[in-house]
Amino acid sequence: MLKMPLKCLDALFLELSKEHQVYAPMEKAGSVSFFPWKEGDTVCLDTLLTDHSPKSFFFPQSETLYRARREEGSLSIVPEEAEEISSVYFGVRACDRRSFEILDRVFLSTPCDSCYESKRRNGYVVTLACENPEDTCFCQTFGIDPAWPGGDVSVWIADGDLYWKSLTEKGEALTELVEGLFEAGDREKAEEEKAKIRKKLEALPLKDLSLGRFEHPDSAMDLFESEQWETLSDTCLGCGICTFLCPTCQCYDICDYDSGHEIRKFRCWDSCMYPGFTEMSHGNNRNSQMQRFRQRFMHKLVYFPENNGGVNSCVGCGRCLRKCPSSLNIVRVIKAIGESDAEGGNDE
């Protein structure tokens, strides 16, 4: 465990910047997200969650796959080279860090997605323990401990000091770069901080949220047939807020952009909530918002775990709770369908 005064954070970043591009949470134009750091930038470590989830590090909203030309019946295709830029992502929360594991299962499984893989390989994740979890947090339901966020390096902030602990080989490599700035840390202080965080977790309103029937694979069809889907999805606007802010949602589209000089084939985020998502020339197998709404949550809580050893495609970050214009979110789905009986309805 290493320690340094928090006010020396700039020196830390400067040192890391010698070999890596550093990303940290910053405020720009009224929104807090991860941005590339340069000397003089102010970092926001007080904000619990960035507006954009850090899935954009490895799975950006849009990325070019290849550039093509079409001339009189002949084609040329030039793949886009992967930019192998080594990057340090500082200040990632426990929930977001867990989301990388979930995305890894999708993108790194055979056949491996090379765009994602190169960014992931070149990324160093420095997590930050959550001093102040908020009401909308329910990461505990998925076995995530915000006091022990994991990653390549974990950082705790306590009493004006920053505590740094390397957890992996990559973490060691980073530590070697910056250890000159640190002194030996008092483990107990960090343990105290962890204990404080865990105590706060106990006071959270959603601490007892359990997945109920969603835990039992046998009830998949029962869950699918629940009448609650209709009532829950009545006021769903079908926008993409939940899917785009969610750190584990990974549906994408592959599109063309004809600039006049060339055709760029790019991949971009897509949302299963959009009507056109599954549209084919002869019809759409999910025509109503209810079907689309149901698909999203069944995928996250039933189908994905079935294919991934019980791991749910949700990390309890609470972004959907804060941002849905119609106050719909995965917690309401879990409570209405997972926790209650077939007939009961959602009594809180």
Add this chain to the structure above:
Amino acid sequence: MPKEETMSNRTNVLIPGIGVITDVRRDTPDVKTFRVNGGEGRKPFEHMPGQCAMLSIPGVGEAMFSITSSPTNRDYMEFSIKKCGCLTDWLHQMEKGQEIALRGPYGNYFPVDTDLKGKNLLFIAGGIGIAPLRSVIHYVIDNRGDYGLVDIVYGARSAEDLVNLEEMRKDWSNVEGFRVHLTIDRSEEGWDGNVAFVPDYVRELKFSNDRTALVCGPPVMIKFVLQALEEMGFAGTEIYTTMELKMKCGVGKCGRCNIGSKYVCKDGPVFRYDELGVLPSEY
């Protein structure tokens, strides 16, 4: 040293290779069959019967098509394509010698080397549904000794909508142990063959259930054929069919073709009937 990138081992699986159209054959008013080579006169890649490929024209679109030729065909790969959207409209006005981007093979395939070996086979297809089954049929012809008796029931709206009619009448009917049963929906002048919808014709032909059935066609046809087969005592484990949902990546990641815990592009398009039973009814 840069690795020689072929269509089967590219680093980025979403990037297609370039193929060239070496032949275009009109089968019906809205179906054309294209022969594609991967340049240097070779097949673009190897595949197994039932698998598909993503064909694309940059700037126009990209879509998944079943490979209608058999892997036993060493010289070329064929796709039978129905004109029904942006990309297919464009493909239909393409000519021999023009280039097309493709990547594959995707999906699973009919278990021609395992469960289907030694069996009597019953192929049931409607319209363009013959495309994936044709791949299996040619495989069977080229490995005739490995399979039992073969019945092929094929129907379409009208005589001019029957794809590969010549091939069926001339070649398939003459293969030993093969029987071809053609039908069209409504009687018309010049047609002296059977007139009935495919599901009804299947019932009429009273097949014994010691066969394995492979069914492919419009969703409505599949539904009624499956009903008929069930009535005739076919077990769910002896019926294979293909599912079609919108697909984009082809590798089970973009989420579009997800149904239940399956991805049609990866766990399908070939499904056994009993496997379909556990999927939510959204197809």
Add this chain to the structure above:
Amino acid sequence: MHAIEETIKETCKKLWDHGEVNRILAWEKGLFDYDAAPVLFRSRERISRLVYNEHCGVNLSKFLIKEMEKEGKVLVLLKPCDTYGFNQLLSENRVNREKVYILGVPCGGMRDEKGLLFKCLSCKGNDFKASDQIIESDLSVPAPVPSGEEEKLNKMTAEERFAFWRGQLSKCIRCNACRNVCPACSCIKCVFDNRDSGIEAKANSDAFEENLFHIIRAFHVAGRCTDCGECSRVCPQNIPLYLLNRKMIEEMNERYGTYQAGENPEAKSPLTEFKESDPEVSAEYGKGGVSSC
């Protein structure tokens, strides 16, 4: 506020019992005390779950479009500002007046966990522009508090303004929430969902093209935007979309006289009507460009 909520519940139950309505668009408790979730009640028993408090900021009129497909009349709770959006939908035939029963509910300003909603700082007042019945109360809406942002923007040079908008619009994640919540955006096939329009893009590969989404949408809703503030409220990235729309309204008011969309469903927006007194824009500002932009 609790008394008002009880009155609303009783009124709804009465109307239900008289067979006037068979569905109710209202709010119920969300996950937390500061969270009221829009809901459709399909049975009388569910009315007991109705809440009406200072967290009911959502404009429920947009949900009426889907309700028009069903049989019978739907009751909807509308605050004074929501009725402008309703009238806009009505004037575009997206809702059928016969199939909606508007229960006007009083408002004292709506809040979220941070305080008064931004849109409440420019409240349009206590008047319901459409209603079948109004729940009386002595609540009064908050007095308008100008934000000063429009003036700030107007004082910027063209370069500064360009930089401002590039900065703000680059935050956009193309979630389409602003479009989906907007009462003026109700096209069955939106131009941004249409392959053939050339601007269909979920997130375009060219960053500049991405920014155009909002500008194009602002033009599309110009003359029909009621300035309800929902777009800015729902934006997960806090983009001040209302500034774009207000600029459009300012420009139109300057040329064609003050017009408030949604005030009167019979009124015609200046952009869908031609009067001989309309200024000839090119003659006024000179060919090739407009001076104030």
